[in-house]
Amino acid sequence: MENQNVLQLDFGFELEPTKTPIPNLRPKSFKKAKSDFVLDFMDLLQSPIIVYPSQWQDAVPKDLLNNITMARMLTQMRGEHMASLTEVVAYMMPKTYEAPMPSEWVNIYTWCGMQYVKTFLKTGQIKAMEELAPQQLSEYEMGLLKRLRVWIYEKRRQALKDSMKTLMPKLSGPSPNDQGELFQKD
Template identity: 25%
Template sequence: MQQEEDADVRRLLEELEETSGPIVYHPGGWENSVPSEIKAQVLLERMALVLQGEELASDAEAICYLYTYSLSVPMDGEWTEIYSWLVTQWRPELKEVLDSPEQLTEQQMDQILQMKRHLRETSQRMRKQSKEETMPETLTIIMKVRDDSVAVGVGKDGHDPVMTRVAGGLAEVLPTIPTLVEEANAQWEVSKQNPAYKAPKAPRATGKATAPPAAAPQAAVATETPEPEA
């Protein structure tokens, strides 16, 4: 039973790793103009889709792509309807200012599915290529479930583990794993040791030793993809 639970946790962690793939934009240099709020929505929607077993890009990713596409290439009427409809699914209050249809045709819904599948595959390919090129060190994630919380440790070879505690059970902690990994990497950017440690000088004859000074913590894409087919 425990082995099955461990296998499920490993599978979910592997799937959640896919949420870290880059957002795919239309080439043209407009990716920096995409509103930050829609970029932030990408990770949330990705995690929800992965946990549901979906293998498509999210609505937010489709909006990011079409946003940059619309600034690079004039959209025809059909894709304008698709874009405005997706935006109003995310922000219903914008229906008052956008001339979006109440519903799309079956052909338009098929076009959205094809685009989302293409965006997901492209993001996964970019993530794998980046992983192979940078050859990152293997991360180790250890979790200890308690009555009302889960202790989580993120470790990497040659680095001290970064520990934290998340209230709730596995269902609450798993969606936070990507954020915990980002926080661990940010801390390791400051120092591989946590907290940053400086070895004290050898004690003098008096037997006194100076304490190490505390280190101040510091705070720590897009590629081409074919245009959506009309």
């Protein structure tokens, strides 16, 4: 073992070391990863749908609401930790009925609506939306949209966590599974 022959090969690549930060070398514990997976899965299926609070919040179409779970799954599969574009449309729709919005929010709303009809193949609506929706959003509008998506995502997850806390059974006193009670003679 002392006389190892080491041969270093030079392939002629002139590469500088990468400047990217080293990711956390300690991987998440299995229990933490499992807990995150369960919360993410419950978030997809059971989180409430966040809509703009107004008198018009019941006017969101059922078809749109029914597609939110699938849109959440598609967003999760892309690795995005934010609300789906379908959720953005559902959130903004009641606001559009109340009062006119600034032009950047109109662009965001119509662009998200166009993405929704393309994703769920609403062929009758695509032609109408093509005339209204911008082809792409400006960098400023994309920033506004991203902040809104993250905000909706955080609100729905917090609502899920709050509902889970209320559903968890609260034990008062000794547990009925206590061994002393199980083997007690009468």
